[in-house]
Amino acid sequence: MKNIIPENPPFKLLNILYKKEFILFMVLLSIILINSNVSPYFLDLYNLIDSTFLFSEKAIIALSMTFVIIARQIDLSVASIIAVSSCVLGYTTSIGMDTYLVIIFTLLSGIMCGAFNGFIIIRFAIPSIIVTIGTMSLFRGLAYSFLEDQYYNKFPQFVVSLGSDYLFGYIPYAFLTFIILSLFFAFILHKTIIGKRIYSIGNNPESAQYTGIQVDKYTFVLFTLNGLFSAIAAIFLSGRLSSVRPNIAFGWELEIITMVVLGGVYIYGGSGSILGVVISIFILGMLSFGLGLLNVPGVGIIIFTGLLLILSIGFPSFIKYFRSKNE
Amino acid sequence: MMNLIKNRDFILFSIIIFGVILVGIANPYFVKPSSLSDVLTDTSILIILALSQMIVILIRAIDLSVASNLALSGMLISLLSTVYPELPVVFFIILSCLIGTFLGVLNGVSIAILKVPFIVTTLGTLSIYRGLIYFVSDGKQVYSHEFSESFLALIHYKFLSLSFLFWVAVFVFVVMYILLNHTRFGRNLYSLGGNPDAAKYIGINENKYVILAYSISGFFAGLCGYLWVARYSVASTQIAIGFELTVISACVVGGISVMGGVGTVVGCTLGALLIGLIRNALPAVDISQFWQLAISGAIILIAIIINTKTEQRKDKTIMVE
Numbered sequence: 001m002k003n004i005i006p007e008n009p010p011f012k013l014l015n016i017l018y019k020k021e022f023i024l025f026m027v028l029l030s031i032i033l034i035n036s037n038v039s040p041y042f043l044d045l046y047n048l049i050d051s052t053f054l055f056s057e058k059a060i061i062a063l064s065m066t067f068v069i070i071a072r073q074i075d076l077s078v079a080s081i082i083a084v085s086s087c088v089l090g091y092t093t094s095i096g097m098d099t100y101l102v103i104i105f106t107l108l109s110g111i112m113c114g115a116f117n118g119f120i121i122i123r124f125a126i127p128s129i130i131v132t133i134g135t136m137s138l139f140r141g142l143a144y145s146f147l148e149d150q151y152y153n154k155f156p157q158f159v160v161s162l163g164s165d166y167l168f169g170y171i172p173y174a175f176l177t178f179i180i181l182s183l184f185f186a187f188i189l190h191k192t193i194i195g196k197r198i199y200s201i202g203n204n205p206e207s208a209q210y211t212g213i214q215v216d217k218y219t220f221v222l223f224t225l226n227g228l229f230s231a232i233a234a235i236f237l238s239g240r241l242s243s244v245r246p247n248i249a250f251g252w253e254l255e256i257i258t259m260v261v262l263g264g265v266y267i268y269g270g271s272g273s274i275l276g277v278v279i280s281i282f283i284l285g286m287l288s289f290g291l292g293l294l295n296v297p298g299v300g301i302i303i304f305t306g307l308l309l310i311l312s313i314g315f316p317s318f319i320k321y322f323r324s325k326n327e
Numbered sequence: 328m329m330n331l332i333k334n335r336d337f338i339l340f341s342i343i344i345f346g347v348i349l350v351g352i353a354n355p356y357f358v359k360p361s362s363l364s365d366v367l368t369d370t371s372i373l374i375i376l377a378l379s380q381m382i383v384i385l386i387r388a389i390d391l392s393v394a395s396n397l398a399l400s401g402m403l404i405s406l407l408s409t410v411y412p413e414l415p416v417v418f419f420i421i422l423s424c425l426i427g428t429f430l431g432v433l434n435g436v437s438i439a440i441l442k443v444p445f446i447v448t449t450l451g452t453l454s455i456y457r458g459l460i461y462f463v464s465d466g467k468q469v470y471s472h473e474f475s476e477s478f479l480a481l482i483h484y485k486f487l488s489l490s491f492l493f494w495v496a497v498f499v500f501v502v503m504y505i506l507l508n509h510t511r512f513g514r515n516l517y518s519l520g521g522n523p524d525a526a527k528y529i530g531i532n533e534n535k536y537v538i539l540a541y542s543i544s545g546f547f548a549g550l551c552g553y554l555w556v557a558r559y560s561v562a563s564t565q566i567a568i569g570f571e572l573t574v575i576s577a578c579v580v581g582g583i584s585v586m587g588g589v590g591t592v593v594g595c596t597l598g599a600l601l602i603g604l605i606r607n608a609l610p611a612v613d614i615s616q617f618w619q620l621a622i623s624g625a626i627i628l629i630a631i632i633i634n635t636k637t638e639q640r641k642d643k644t645i646m647v648e
Contacts, residue, residue: 074446120628126635129389129446130585133572134627141621148617246617254450267444297466303458310451314441321440 020264024279031283035290042290049170051289053240056174057233058252059281062259063178063185064229066277068128068222069260070189072202072269073121075223076132078230079252080139081113085234086244087143089159090152099156107231113139114227118220128223136253143246152244163239174236186274198222202269258309259284283308335582339597343604350608357611364489370603371496372551372558376570377577377599378503378592379547382540384578385507385520387587390541391449392434393548394570395456400426400552402460405469405562412475419478423553424546430456431545435538453571460564471560482557492554499547504592516540520587576623577602580630598630 035042042048061078068075088109092102113135120131162173189195201208201215209215238244263280265272287308288301351358376393383390403426404419430452437448471479484491507513519526519536527533556562581598583590602623609619 120632124632124635126631127585130579130631131628133575134579134624134631136624137572137576137620137627138624141618141624144617145615145621148615254453257450261447267447297461299458299461299466302454303462306451306453306455306458310437310441310443310448310455313447314437314443318441 021273021276021279024262024264024276024283028279028283028286031286031290035286035293039290039293041293047293048289049166049172049175051285052172052175053164054288055281055285056172056178057237057240057249058256058259059178059278059285060174060181060233060236061226061229061252062256062263062277062281063181063274064222064226065256065260066185066263066265066272066274067189067198068226069257069265069267070202070269070272071198071218071222072205073128073219073222074132074257074267075117075128075226076253076257077113077117077135077139078226078256079249080136080143081110081227081230082234082237082249082252083143083246084113084139085110085231086238086248087146087152087246089155089234089238090244091146093155093159094152099158102156102159103235106235107228110227110229110231110234111224112227114224114230115220117227118223121223122216122219140246143248147244147246152238153242155238155242159235159239160242161239163236163241174240177232177236182274182278189274199270202266202271204270255284255305258305262309262312336591336594336597339581339594339601343597343601346601346604346608350604350611354611354613357608360488364493366603366607367493367496368490369607370600371490371492372554373573373577373603374496374596374599375499375547375551375554376574377581377595378499379544380574380578381503381581381583381590381592381595382507382516383544384575384583384585385516385587385590386536386540387520387523387585388438388445388537388540389449389575389585390431390434390544391446391571391575392430392452392456393544393574394567395453395460396427396430396545396548397552397555397570398564398566398568399430399456399460399463400424400549401556401566402464402469402552402562402564404553405474405556406464408475408478409469409473412478416477416481420550420553424549427549427552428542428546431542431548432538434545435541438541439534439537457564457568464562464564466564468564469556469562474557474560479557479560482554492558495550495554500592500596507592512539517588520589522588573602573623576627579627579634582630582634584634601626 032042065075065078085106089102089106092105097105117128117132117135120126120135121128164172166172167176189198197208197213197218200211201213201218205215234249237249241248259281260272260277261267262284263272263277265277284305287304291301291304347358347363356362376397380390380393400423404423407422408414408419434448434452437443437452438445443451482491486494507516515526515531515536518529519531519533523533555567559566577599578590578595579585579598580601581590581595583595583598605623605626606619609622610616614622
């Protein structure tokens with residue numbers, strides 16, 4: 001399935017996606033059903049809304065990561081970019097810059113980190129997994145060497161309210177941003193020529209190059225975009241925590257990739273959809289929220305996430321393996 | 328081609344020697360034999376893990392779960408040693424290796440039989456194994472006074488004034504060298520990594536080798552589980568967290584190509600030594616510990632860029648021929 005470009009894209013693509021998303025949706029439904037049966041506090045509107053705080057920042061990055069993975073790349077440095085951008089946010093605030101300048105510099109720092117990734121990857125033609133393992137240490141290390149054992153806890157009021165306030169008293173800004181961005185991304189990926197090109201790059205970068213797609217340019221832009229989104233997540237996260245240390249968002253890259261891969265995006269590129277990723281984000285979010293209500297410690301959630309990740313991909317091959325043995 | 332690779336190892340070796348001399352000029356205490364042997368001791372676990380990771384990278388895969396595997400095996404034998412302190416230490420070492428191998432086999436089966444891509448599998452088991460440590464230990468630590476004396480004594484044994492840890496690393500180096508250079512297994516690993524399709528046509532069972540490679544990686548992670556716990560005399564949920572990336576960087580700096588099939592045991596060891604040297608030398612020349620991560624990140628990037636440049640040149644010559 002991974003290397004087939006459908007002859008009649010709109011129709012067939014929808015068909016394939018329908019199945020994957022359907023299974024994911026069923027998983028989400030059963031998680032919600034089980035949770036609301038087990039805990040009376042689960043189906044409380046305020047609780048549910050507040051639970052989105054736990055995953056909105058990761059979810060924002062997961063959107064751009066979906067593009068990166070569909071284009072047959074991977075970015076392990078996102079969490080470290082959050083650390084760099086949060087430091088820039090804290091520093092620019094501490095030297096008394098205006099709020100709009102603070103935001104601009106924070107976003108710029110993310111863009112620069114992402115562009116650096118993209119530049120190394122296309123200029124030297126190195127696999128992105130290795131480059132971003134390197135920049136993961138480099139960026140995190142920059143945050144450490146800049147902040148050492150200090151921390152920032154003063155941020156512009158605007159940033160703090162972005163991170164912790166609600167629109168109309170109901171919808172957290174981070175969650176709202178995630179929803180708007182996911183609609184926008186779904187449109188780009190599924191309805192525009194840009195999305196089609198990203199799929200074809202992921203399916204076969206060489207033939208995409210021969211059909212006149214500027215693969216390098218797309219790769220560069222996608223990594224820059226990932227940097228930008230990490231910076232956006234950094235703004236929400238710093239605002240919410242009201243405290244920045246160099247180890248902020250440690251280990252998030254793996255959680256974000258889990259969100260994307262669980263959502264049915266093929267890790268070697270070329271297939272997947274925003275809808276699947278959005279559903280998988282809700283699956284993971286509702287799962288950890290529900291387990292949290294049941295006083296299951298965080299580690300239970302870690303183990304469960306890992307199992308879910310492997311089984312969701314391994315199960316179809318497992319069935320295939322048994323069938324071939326029986327024959 | 329062999330010349331080039333040998334050359335590369337030689338360059339790496341020169342950089343290490345040059346680095347030691349430079350640091351020695353800045354801080355004469357660093358080049359004292361006792362201090363240098365401490366560096367070797369400190370790097371031994373990294374060398375062992377880098378060599379076993381190399382086997383996996385040779386067949387175009389990566390094992391991200393080694394650090395979690397190490398921590399889980401270490402925690403399990405520590406818990407057991409608090410309950411049965413009278414058991415001989417050899418028993419614990421063997422048990423640790425067996426647990427590690429089992430966890431490695433799980434990785435291999437998931438990749439070879441369930442066809443779950445290696446990144447997904449080892450990312451998943453990275454969290455699962457790490458999570459299981461909390462599960463078995465209830466989040467508690469095992470402190471030094473809870474271990475039996477024999478459990479900790481072995482690690483302090485010295486031979487020719489070099490530590491036990493270092494001699495284990497030397498032993499692993501020799502075993503790996505023979506395994507990769509003088510056995511059919513080693514040759515097949517290189518051919519699988521160099522060209523998986525061709526390797527399959529000449530009758531190499533890919534699944535078998537994938538499972539074997541991950542079991543070896545798991546075996547040594549288990550061994551290092553004992554070494555790590557005994558060396559620092561503490562087993563906690565947090566040990567070796569993030570260490571898998573240091574291990575992979577050591578391989579990359581040592582010239583192991585992530586595209587598979589390229590790399591030498593000597594190069595890999597030198598790569599680990601260089602990373603170990605940097606980690607130990609920074610405090611000696613008064614560079615804040617906080618710079619360590621950024622500097623190793625920069626070095627990894629530079630090493631990768633140099634690696635790929637030499638590789639790409641090689642590709643070109645083949646095409647011209």
